[in-house]
Amino acid sequence: MNKSLIKAKFFATLALVILTLSFTLPMIAFHGTLNQIDAGKKDEVSSFSKTIWNLYNQGRYKSVTTPKDAHNNLEKMIDSSSEIGVASLPIWAVSLEAPNYPKEAFPEGIPVYFHFDGYSGEVHEMNTINHYVGMDPMWIGGIIEREIGIYALLALSLGIVYFIAYNSKFLNYIVLIPASLPLLFIADYSYWLYWFGHNLHDWGAFKIKPFMPTVFGDGKIAQFVTHSYPAIGFYLIVVISLLSLLAFFAKQKALKESNL
Structure with a gap:
């Protein structure tokens, strides 16, 4: 087999x-589980979903209100009505610090993690802060993206399988x-940050002018200090991106060498 083709398939x-x-795996395993939990149908949550969630949440941030013995145990978190995030790896992390959130109570500020299929972290607390400044709750944004995310990734995985299995320019x-x-x-994350910052409501207790939240780095909104940085999932999609480019150019070279 052509060496370039072997490299393309490997990458x-x-x-x-x-x-x-x-x-893809944690998104499939946890698909619809939060809806079951919210509907009070915890008995319908499969053991597979619980196992995957417990595995993927090892060492991940849990809300300060979560009992220690419930960490990394989905069943106990459901029983204790703890805040439950999705299972897939987080892509971006945002946290807020303010005088009314002391370090003793919130050592990491108010962190929220963005995933392909939802959120994790102090989501309820963040939505409370958003309401305070007249901003919509986070679930208002990216509804379509979250709905189609699992299907898009499945299609993407299938596309890569076809790339590996068949040799064609297309x-x-x-x-x-x-x-x-x-x-x-x-691009999508930046768009929704802009949308939230420029669609503030009058019912906010604290009035601020429309603004663009910080996409990357540290910023300040009213009395809040903000931090916005990539999480482990983003670094992994960068690796996926680089491997895909290496595969693309290796396959291009192989096709030229084989006159396909």
Whole structure:
């Protein structure tokens, strides 16, 4: 087999494995589970969903109101009515610090983590803060993205499988989609930050002018200090992007060498 073709298949396989283990698998396993929990149907939550959630939440942030013995145990978190986030790896992390949130009570400020399929962290507290300044709750934004996310990633995974299995110029361009994931995420994330910051409501207790929240780095909104940085999931989609580009150029070289 052509060496360039072997490299292309190797890089694409690595990208597929990372995509599957980091995002697709936990998204499939946890799909619809939060709706079951919110509807009081905890008995309908499968043991597979619980196992995957417990595995992927090892060492992840839990709300300060979560009992210690419930950490990393979905069943106990449901029983204690703790705040439950999704299972997939977080892509971006935002936190707020303010005088009325002392370090003793909130050592990491008010952190919220953004995922392909939802949120985790102090989501309820963050929505309370948003309401205070006249901002919509976070779930208002990205509804379509969250709904189609799991299907988009499944289609993406299938596209990479086709890339690995077949050699054609057309299928070669499929891997440019996972290669663009970091840019697509940042563009979508930035758009919704702008939308939230420029669609403030009059019912906010604290009036502020429309603003653009900080996309990357540290900022200040009213009396809040904000921090916005990539989480582990973003670094992984960057790796997926680089592997996809390597696979693309290796396949291009192989196709030229084979005159396909």
